[in-house]
Amino acid sequence: VQAQDVDTLNAILEPIHPADIAHLIEQVDARDRRDFLTLWKGGIDGETLSELDENLREEVLESLAPEDLATVVRDLESDDVVDLVEYLDEDQQEQVLDALAAPDRVAVEQALSYPEESAGRHMQSELVRAPEHWSVGEAIDYMRSDVILPDQFYHIILVDPRLKAVGYVTLGRLLSSPRATRLRDIMEDSFRTFHVAQDVEEVAQAINHYHMITAPVVDDDDRIVGVITIDDAMAFLEEEAEEDLLRLAGVGEGSLSDGVRETTRQRFPWLAVNLVTAILASMVIGLFENTISELVALAVLMPIVASMGGNAGTQSLTVAVRAIATRDLTGANVWRVIRKEALVGLINGIVFAVVMGVIGAVWFGIPQLGYVVAAAMVVNLVIAGLAGTMIPVVLDKLKVDPALASGAFVTTVTDIVGFFAFLGLAAIYLL
Amino acid sequence: VQAQDVDTLNAILEPIHPADIAHLIEQVDARDRRDFLTLWKGGIDGETLSELDENLREEVLESLAPEDLATVVRDLESDDVVDLVEYLDEDQQEQVLDALAAPDRVAVEQALSYPEESAGRHMQSELVRAPEHWSVGEAIDYMRSDVILPDQFYHIILVDPRLKAVGYVTLGRLLSSPRATRLRDIMEDSFRTFHVAQDVEEVAQAINHYHMITAPVVDDDDRIVGVITIDDAMAFLEEEAEEDLLRLAGVGEGSLSDGVRETTRQRFPWLAVNLVTAILASMVIGLFENTISELVALAVLMPIVASMGGNAGTQSLTVAVRAIATRDLTGANVWRVIRKEALVGLINGIVFAVVMGVIGAVWFGIPQLGYVVAAAMVVNLVIAGLAGTMIPVVLDKLKVDPALASGAFVTTVTDIVGFFAFLGLAAIYLL
Structure with missing residues (x-):
């Protein structure tokens, strides 16, 4: 595969899931990796990048031209972008941010302003919210309109007129209810919000503990500003458990792909x-x-x-x-x-x-x-x-x-x- | 609180999340726990039970009368029931199974027939599927009819006429599409199924690796028989990481609540x-x-x-x-x-x-x-x-x-x- 044949490489890697490509890049040794990256420059997309091990990510980021990087970053959710840019130097960070659409840029900059291990830093700003007084029909019509929806979402968060988060409706519940039903009447019983400054590990543990799918994050005025999703929480807890294990053995931040x-x-x-x-x-x-x-x-x-x-x-x-x-x-x-x-x-x-x-x-x-x-x-x-x-x-x-x-x-x-x-x-x- | 006052106890515990009640039971010492359980017999519901630490669960199960146990079990999803009954002796198992509705009973017995660490044993049979030729409108109408839906679901799994699983549609996608759209046209690109006999740890790792929310489980004929949800996968991986840690230290299955x-x-x-x-x-x-x-x-x-x-x-x-x-x-x-x-x-x-x-x-x-x-x-x-x-x-x-x-x-x-x-x-x- 490393025979400099870009087309074959593209053909092979095209149908493979980004997470697997990332895994592949992690497994080959340092020299092959460099060759691979030089050869396959255009191929790396945002998802592959955010699946990569942190140390390697830096290596790959450096190998990308700024304009490629910007393209790559544009289809990521805001939390993944934050994850990518937080360790770049100012210049590079600026270039990436410039490439984003204005609202995304604001969301990323906002997130970067929260402390490193806070919920605010790790939340994604893409979410779906609706006024609590809406009916099921209104909500569905809203979603069928040309509004931009997140790639994946499982709840609608209900807000009062002052944008305060008051509860949530699962999509399953929404779908199975008649169009005339008020959203506030099919709200779930338990609703927990997390403050932007809260430790993200606590939020991840709450997600695990209470079997939540997304955890709503609110600002000082109780207004919803983002969500932390269960898959991110899962990856986070997995990482924490691994860190504990490695620290107990005195290995610190070690990873198999380190030299x-x-x-x-x-x-x-x-x-x-x-x-x-x-x-x-x-x-x-x-x-x-x-x-x-x-x-x-x-x-x-x-x-x-x-x-x-x-x-x-x-x-x-x-x-x-x-x-x-x-x-x-x-x-x-x-x-x-x-x-x-x-x-x-x-x-x-x-x-x-x-x-x-x-x-x-x-x-x-x-x-x-x-x-x-x-x-x-x-x-x-x-x-x-x-x-x-x-x-x-x-x-x-x-x-x-x-x-x-x-x-x-x-x-x-x-x-x-x-x-x-x-x-x-x-x-x-x-x- | 342990002053034998059932009503106060009920009033206090009523609004608390089952996971927190379970945590509370785990934290008090053995004698208080026994008193608490005797006093609060009726209070334990299925969810609290399935949140409990495995060793304690047995203790609590034994303290329950069979008829209470049956009530408790009826509102659980099939994977949670399996989890509860697998360690009971034959007699008790029989009693619990008898209390279930016929289809649930079949699902639980089916799951129990798979090997212990298999996907089949840990899947829940509650899921929503629809023929791939249906339109969005038909799917929504079907869900609004009086069909029984799972408490939580995030995907509809599409099946062909022979009930073979062919893909899935996220509820978000479904909601944002016009009623006339065919389900097969809004199917997600990547679709992975897992065989009932597959190691559940592998499935959990795939869920984490590919950021899936639910993993469909199929039988030998590729027919969908259940799903493993991300929250279960998360709990499972958490447990595995903990087990590795404890085993490395030579502590085996230890838990803080052991005597x-x-x-x-x-x-x-x-x-x-x-x-x-x-x-x-x-x-x-x-x-x-x-x-x-x-x-x-x-x-x-x-x-x-x-x-x-x-x-x-x-x-x-x-x-x-x-x-x-x-x-x-x-x-x-x-x-x-x-x-x-x-x-x-x-x-x-x-x-x-x-x-x-x-x-x-x-x-x-x-x-x-x-x-x-x-x-x-x-x-x-x-x-x-x-x-x-x-x-x-x-x-x-x-x-x-x-x-x-x-x-x-x-x-x-x-x-x-x-x-x-x-x-x-x-x-x-x-x-």
Whole structure:
């Protein structure tokens, strides 16, 4: 395909869905991608562009001539345009905006004026609204007139004479009602609006929680200014969950299509943090050099205690981070959860203490070694449960993303406590 | 509120959305929950029930009298009913099914006959279809007749005379077209159907990927039998992402509302696996007992090498597991990704080797110790990159969930390689 044959390429790609083309571009390696883009310059349309991974999008945008870019952008909905232009430099942004029709341009500029993670920034301005006093027939006639409708819409939002949003009618309901029915009489029971300044993640979660299809966004005067649609909310939540996962593993914003240099740089900070914490833990071991030199078995067993603590801590931590993200862990139940985690740590600690105590005693033929490893195991697993829950909760209270920072803290705690408890007890009771 | 006052309770809960009531039930502790359910028996409706967390749902279901259960179930869509009854025992299932109207009953039984994770099991049978030769007017008149329509629908699916699904019309398009227009002329360009036996996760991913609102599900003869809606797909993907996250951390199916006993049991297997792998790693240390007793500094530094490897491995692993789940990591790019991960490991390995080499040499005043720790670091980080990518890929090929099992394998590899490389090199070059 990469044999420089534009026509064949066009013929092949024509029937393919933009999302698949974007996926294809993401999968090939960097050199092929460049060749492909040079060759297929005209082919990229707006939808393909907005389906692309963020990092690649920049690459592709740069490869486009400004006039192509403008054409590309014109058939997108306002939220997708915002998404595209927000990271362009001023000059390019200006060029794209100039290419838009006046009302679209106003909508995009308006959206860009809201803060980055707000509902206002992510809403689309294309929506259908109607006065609440209209009848079903009037609404249908209005839509059949030459008014411009969004590509996809599923509700009509009802407004009062001062353009305040008061409710919505589903198209299904509209279609199945006689022409004379008033719109306000077939309004759905529950109607929720979201303020432009509200966090878009909250809106996405509400869409998921209440099974909404579109979330109406209103300004300070309760006037409807846009909607956030369920497919955007879905993509958004998917992204958030992925981010949490990657952050927990210390990978930050990583994506499979990043190059070696980019990936190395992303992973570096977390490894650096881990080096510092590992050195801290090693310094604890260093305190007991004499103890270890008298009984080398301690060096053999000590990583087991630390590792079990680290694992138990990660378990508690992951549940807590996830629960904070989904708002399941709140002030109302935080103490109960902490108590539970400590108790779970205690029970599992006792079970593994017995197992490990026997192994330790038998392996090295020193019963006291068994007691010490058992006691250290119980201590470390209880601490793991406590730290695994409390650290993310505290970080969240301090407005630090718990997914990003908890891991390092929790394993530092469990390593230090594990080594200290085990070697300390050994120093006291074994020597 | 728990003062046994049913009327107040009803008055308070009446205006609250079922999803919020479910959330409330999940948040209170086990005893309050039991009291609440006894008190508020009649209040639980179908929607609240299907919003509840799976484990709690069973508890609530058991607290309901069969006749209440039947009432509750009657106003649910078929996919929600299936979701409720699939885990009931035969007797209870029979009672619920008996309470349904005949066509609903058939739909539910049909769905239950499909495998657990299939599209057929999760689809709802409520949908609106129309012959493709109808006009817009005919379709609207049909919907205004006394036919029973689903609560929510956004498309009309067009079928040919043999009931084969051929396309769909959005309600927005329908509403904005003149009455005389043929439905087939306003059909959307792209139309995808999914087979009943297809994996529901694939369908959910397609919904997300192609921004679909509903996915039509067809049987062997291409006849439409149901749809999967975007809100269900959204909930489903959210659940899958959460499961991956929890599995990676070795927490399995955990939920915040589980009790101590349940939680302890869920966490136990992973800790047990970790104990085994930690003991394996310790046995590697055991091989070098003599080496350590000659130079205790080794015991101090060895956890650092293992810990850095474990972290780097977890980074590669998390990216790989996620990429497998989202189908971004495929046969087409697997070798490229593995090469990249190894290279990233090499580069970061060299950087941290230099840092750690200097620290090791200065800390203990033995330059050779610095060389050894540096070399072990490079080896372990390269292996971490390789193992972190290859292990999940191989597990996936073997049809084992990579999220569930990779973590244990990868950290075992990095622990063993870390200890072996460091202590082995030390034994050769230092003594």
